[in-house]
Each structure stands twice: as C-alpha cells, then as structure tokens.
Amino acid sequence: MIEPLLDISGLSRTFGGGKRWFGLDRPGVHAVQEVDLQVMRGETLGIVGESGCGKSTLARMLVGLDTPTKGRIFYEGNDLQAMIRDDRRALSRHIQYVFQDPLSSLNPRLRIRDILAAPLRHLRGLHGHALETRLAELLEIVNLRPEFITRYPHEFSGGQAQRIGIARALAAEPKVLVLDEPVSALDVSIQAQVLKLLKRLKSEFDLTYLFISHDLSVVETISDRIAVMYFGRIIEQAPARQLFQSPAHHYTRLLIASAPIPGGPPIVAESSDAELPDPLAPPSGCAFAPRCPQAQEACRARRPLLEAFSSQSKLDTSNIHRVACLFPAREPLSRDSRTSVDETSR
Numbered sequence: 001m002i003e004p005l006l007d008i009s010g011l012s013r014t015f016g017g018g019k020r021w022f023g024l025d026r027p028g029v030h031a032v033q034e035v036d037l038q039v040m041r042g043e044t045l046g047i048v049g050e051s052g053c054g055k056s057t058l059a060r061m062l063v064g065l066d067t068p069t070k071g072r073i074f075y076e077g078n079d080l081q082a083m084i085r086d087d088r089r090a091l092s093r094h095i096q097y098v099f100q101d102p103l104s105s106l107n108p109r110l111r112i113r114d115i116l117a118a119p120l121r122h123l124r125g126l127h128g129h130a131l132e133t134r135l136a137e138l139l140e141i142v143n144l145r146p147e148f149i150t151r152y153p154h155e156f157s158g159g160q161a162q163r164i165g166i167a168r169a170l171a172a173e174p175k176v177l178v179l180d181e182p183v184s185a186l187d188v189s190i191q192a193q194v195l196k197l198l199k200r201l202k203s204e205f206d207l208t209y210l211f212i213s214h215d216l217s218v219v220e221t222i223s224d225r226i227a228v229m230y231f232g233r234i235i236e237q238a239p240a241r242q243l244f245q246s247p248a249h250h251y252t253r254l255l256i257a258s259a260p261i262p263g264g265p266p267i268v269a270e271s272s273d274a275e276l277p278d279p280l281a282p283p284s285g286c287a288f289a290p291r292c293p294q295a296q297e298a299c300r301a302r303r304p305l306l307e308a309f310s311s312q313s314k315l316d317t318s319n320i321h322r323v324a325c326l327f328p329a330r331e332p333l334s335r336d337s338r339t340s341v342d343e344t345s346r
C-alpha cells in the first residue's frame with residue numbers, strides 16, 4: 001500500500017468557547033471539524049469551499065501557523081504534534097505556505113534580496129557565494145529579472161509579488177506547497193500565468209500541492225483530486241474530472257452550478273438559500289440541511305453517512321476514489337464499488 005505523504009486525521013480547530021462565569025457555556029467557532037485527508041506524493045489536492053468554511057484554518061495548521069484543538073497531522077509517517085520543537089522545525093521546512101495576498105505577505109521594509117536570503121540562511125544554511133548563486137537561481141526559476149533583487153515589494157505588480165512569494169517558499173526546498181488562494185487577488189490573465197508557473201514548478205521540483213481556493217474553475221485547472229469543504233468539514237472528495245462530471249453531494253452541485261465550467265455538464269442549482277450557517281449557532285444534524293433541496297428529517301437530526309467509493313471492497317484510504325454524503329437519496333451508484341463509513345466513527 002502506498003503511504004500518503006501527508007495524512008491528516010480527525011483534525012479540528014475551535015476558536016473561543018468554553019465556560020463563562022456563572023457556569024454558562026460560551027459558544028466557540030468550530031472552524032475545522034474532524035477533517036480526514038490523505039495527500040499522496042506528487043499529487044495536487046484542491047480544497048474548495050465558500051469563504052468562511054475553514055480552508056485557511058486547515059492550511060495554517062498544516063504549516064504550524066495554528067495549533068489543532070484535536071487530531072493529528074502525519075508527514076511521511078511522522079506525527080508533527082508529537083515531535084519535539086527542533087525536529088519539528090527541521091521537518092517543517094518541507095511544508096511551505098504561499099499566502100493569498102502577495103503584497104501584504106512580504107515585509108515592505110525589506111528588499112527582495114533580504115526576503116529571499118532569510119530562508120536560504122536559516123533553513124538551508126547558505127552564506128556568501130553559495131547564497132548569491134541561489135538567490136539568482138530563485139529569481140530565474142520564477143521568471144523574474146535579476147535586477148529585481150534590489151527592489152522593494154511595493155515596486156512590483158500583484159503577479160510579480162506572488163512570484164516572489166513562491167520563490168520564498170521554494171527557498172526552503174520544500175516537498176509540499178500549501179497554496180492558500182494563491183491567485184485570488186490577481187487579474188484573470190495574471191492568474192493563468194501564475195497557474196502555468198505553478199504547474200511547471202511542480203514537475204520540475206517534484207512537488208506536492210495542496211491548492212486552496214473558493215474558485216472551483218481555478219481549482220479544476222490544477223487539481224488531480226478535489227476535496228469540497230463545507231462549514232469546517234470535508235463533505236466530498238473525488239478525482240477532479242469525476243467531481244465535475246458527477247458531483248455526488250448537493251453542495252458540490254450547487255458550487256458547480258454557481259461557477260459553471262466551460263464545456264462542463266449543465267447542472268441546475270437546486271437551492272437558492274445562499275448563506276453559510278452562523279458559526280456561533282450551527283444547525284443540528286447536517287450543517288447543509290437548511291440549504292439542501294433534498295434534506296430529510298434525519299438530516300436535521302444527525303449528520304449523514306459518508307460513502308467511500310473504493311476499487312477494493314475493504315476501506316483503504318490510499319485507494320478511495322471519492323467520499324460523499326450517502327443521503328439524502330439520489331440516483332443509486334453501482335453497489336459493488338461502495339463501502340459505507342459512518343462519519344462519526346471515523
């Protein structure tokens with residue numbers, strides 16, 4: 001069995017909450033809830049969902065910028081939370097983060113030279129001539145001119161600044177890039193250039209991507225597999241093409257309908273109730289039930305089953321082709337390729 005490069009198990013993050021004075025409960029925001037995901041070496045896993053569904057919180061936990069309330073992250077089989085600080089630091093260079101807003105993620109008081117030199121010194125131990133050589137290489141890798149090295153971030157366009165953000169992440173010589181809405185702040189034509197660059201870098205440096213976006217059409221162009229997030233949970237995951245051709249979850253259908261892909265199947269939105277629930281007062285049962293055109297009473301009482309579609313009869317996470325809501329009832333899929341998993345027991 002092929003081991004996942006990143007294995008995320010039962011990952012949760014709650015902000016706030018707990019007991020108030022006089023014993024009253026203060027509601028917390030369950031930004032990420034019991035997320036299980038496996039990222040295989042060399043793949044691009046897209047994570048898509050509306051603003052506020054927990055994508056950035058998930059991403060931040062993966063790179064150590066936030067701490068899970070519950071759950072585990074294994075990188076090459078190593079439990080990141082259980083590692084002692086120095087080991088974790090050494091290992092964390094393998095997982096680098098690319099921020100959404102390129103300009104505000106670069107220190108405006110530093111020249112590009114200093115922005116890129118910091119990770120080269122601290123994470124790769126480079127100095128002197130070796131450092132200078134690598135700086136020049138990094139600029140070339142992301143298609144920026146050598147003379148840009150003496151400039152400050154405000155002297156760049158959004159697309160150029162994002163290339164610098166990508167170069168900074170690559171300075172650590174990572175194996176995984178967590179790209180958090182890396183093109184959302186860019187014009188469409190620039191988006192295409194940055195996506196093309198990311199595709200080239202992935203094959204050139206044997207990278208694995210976790211590509212986060214609210215924009216399904218962007219995720220579709222780059223992902224091998226897509227996980228759909230709703231209200232802190234992964235509600236469906238499938239190979240990219242399959243997700244678009246036959247979305248299983250009603251929320252995925254809704255997302256696709258609201259962002260039709262050129263040449264994709266015509267899918268009619270079945271619900272027009274467009275709001276995410278209030279995170280401080282979540283609905284009981286399935287969080288999508290209030291918006292779901294086929295919600296049943298049971299959906300409001302408890303969360304539905306997840307269904308794992310696997311080519312093997314036994315659940316084997318490395319071989320899952322898709323995981324989606326089992327009810328409300330929809331057209332049956334062939335029984336022989338299914339394994340049902342109670343979501344609450346995973």
Ligand SMILES: Nc1ncnc2c1ncn2[C@@H]1O[C@H](COP(=O)(O)OP(=O)(O)OP(=O)(O)O)[C@@H](O)[C@H]1O
Binds near residue numbers: 015016029051052055
């Ligand atoms: N530091 C924090 N303190 C309190 N609540 C937070 C914090 N960070 C995030 N949240 C809440 O957690 C939920 C998920 O937020 P998150 O930023 O992860 O979502 P997102 O899908 O990345 O949205 P966006 O695309 O708008 O950034 C939201 O309800 C948000 O308000």
